[in-house]
Amino acid sequence: MSTTARWATAFAPASVGNVAIGFDILGFSVAALGDRVTVSRTETSGVTIAEVTGVAGQLPTDPAQNTAGRALLAMQEALRPGFGFAMRIDKGIPLSSGLGGSAASAVGAVVAANALLPQPCSKLELLKYAMQGEQVASGSLHVDNIAPSLFGGLVLTVGIDHPRVKQIPVPEGIRAVIVHPHMFLSTRQARAILKRSVELSDFVWQTANLAGFISGCYTNDFDMIRASFEDVVIEPQRQALIPGFQRVRLAAMEAGALGCSISGAGPTLFAWALAKDAHRVLEAMRREFAAASIGIDEWLVDVGADGARVVESG
Ligand code: HSE
Numbered sequence: 396m397s398t399t400a401r402w403a404t405a406f407a408p409a410s411v412g413n414v415a416i417g418f419d420i421l422g423f424s425v426a427a428l429g430d431r432v433t434v435s436r437t438e439t440s441g442v443t444i445a446e447v448t449g450v451a452g453q454l455p456t457d458p459a460q461n462t463a464g465r466a467l468l469a470m471q472e473a474l475r476p477g478f479g480f481a482m483r484i485d486k487g488i489p490l491s492s493g494l495g496g497s498a499a500s501a502v503g504a505v506v507a508a509n510a511l512l513p514q515p516c517s518k519l520e521l522l523k524y525a526m527q528g529e530q531v532a533s534g535s536l537h538v539d540n541i542a543p544s545l546f547g548g549l550v551l552t553v554g555i556d557h558p559r560v561k562q563i564p565v566p567e568g569i570r571a572v573i574v575h576p577h578m579f580l581s582t583r584q585a586r587a588i589l590k591r592s593v594e595l596s597d598f599v600w601q602t603a604n605l606a607g608f609i610s611g612c613y614t615n616d617f618d619m620i621r622a623s624f625e626d627v628v629i630e631p632q633r634q635a636l637i638p639g640f641q642r643v644r645l646a647a648m649e650a651g652a653l654g655c656s657i658s659g660a661g662p663t664l665f666a667w668a669l670a671k672d673a674h675r676v677l678e679a680m681r682r683e684f685a686a687a688s689i690g691i692d693e694w695l696v697d698v699g700a701d702g703a704r705v706v707e708s709g
Pocket of ligand 1: 412
C-alpha cells in the first residue's frame with residue numbers, strides 16, 4: 396500500500412518582485428498573506444479545478460488558462476504519475492496587486508501536488524513547473540515572485556532554462572513596509588508599456604545598484620543598501636500608472652526608509668526600513684495615500700519569511 400498522501404493543502408506566501416533593482420530576478424516573500432491550494436489525487440490523469448474561493452473574484456477554472464492549473468499540467472506532462480490532480484484554490488492575495496498572487500497559486504499547487512508523488516521533486520524542479528503557470532498570467536517567463544514564494548526570504552534567480560537560486564541574507568533589524576492601494580494593475584499591462592532598450596548610462600547605474608544592494612546585504616552595510624536602493628530603469632516608466640507614487644515614495648524616504656519602490660508590477664508599494672524607523676515610514680506612506688483619497692491595505696513584516704509548505708494532508 397502506498398504511504399503517500401491522497402490530498403494535501405499547501406500555503407504559498409505572497410512576494411515582492413523586483414525589489415527595485417532586480418527586475419525579474421530578485422524578490423522577497425511576505426508571509427503575512429498567501430494562497431492555500433489543496434490538491435487531491437484522481438483516478439484519471441489530467442487536471443481539474445473544482446473551485447476558486449477567497450479574495451480573487453472571478454478566476455478561470457479551465458486549467459490551461461489558470462496559473463495553478465497550467466503549473467500542474469506541466470508537472471503531469473513531465474512526470475506522468477499515473478493519476479490526475481483535482482485542485483481547490485483559496486486566494487488570500489488580491490488579484491493584480493503586485494504581490495505575486497499568480498505565482499503563489501502556482502507554487503502552492505506544485506508544492507501540494509508534490510506531497511502526493513511517490514518520489515517527490517526537488518524545489519528546483521518545482522520552480523520550473525510553477526514558472527509555466529506564471530507565464531499564463533503575465534505573458535512571459537519570470538521567476539522573481541515564484542522563487543521567493545517557493546524558497547522563502549530574499550531570493551535571487553539566475554537563468555531561466557537552468558535556473559540557479561540563491562537566498563540572500565538580509566541584515567538583522569530590517570523590516571518591510573507593504574502598502575497596497577485599492578486599485579488593479581495588470582502585470583501584462585505594466586510590462587507592455589516598458590521600452591525595449593536601455594540607455595548605456597542607465598545600464599551602468601542599475602548594474603552598480605544591484606551589485607551594491609546585494610553586497611550591502613551580505614556585509615550588513617546599511618549605507619550601501621540605502622545608496623543603491625534605486626531603480627533607474629523600470630520605476631521611472633511605471634510610476635505614472637500609480638496615482639500619488641512620487642509623493643508616497645518621497646514621504647517614505649523622508650521618514651527614514653532605506654528604499655521605497657513598486658512591488659513587482661504594482662500598484663503595491665514597499666519600503667525597507669530599520670525597525671526603529673519602520674512605523675514612521677508606514678505612517679508617512681499611509682498619510683500620502685489618504686491625502687490622495689486612495690484606500691489602502693498595509694503590512695509591516697520581517698523579510699526572512701519561510702517559503703511555501705504543506706500545512707495539511709491526508
Ligand atoms: N518582475 C515582473 C514585472 C513581475 O515587474 O513585470 C512582477 O510580478
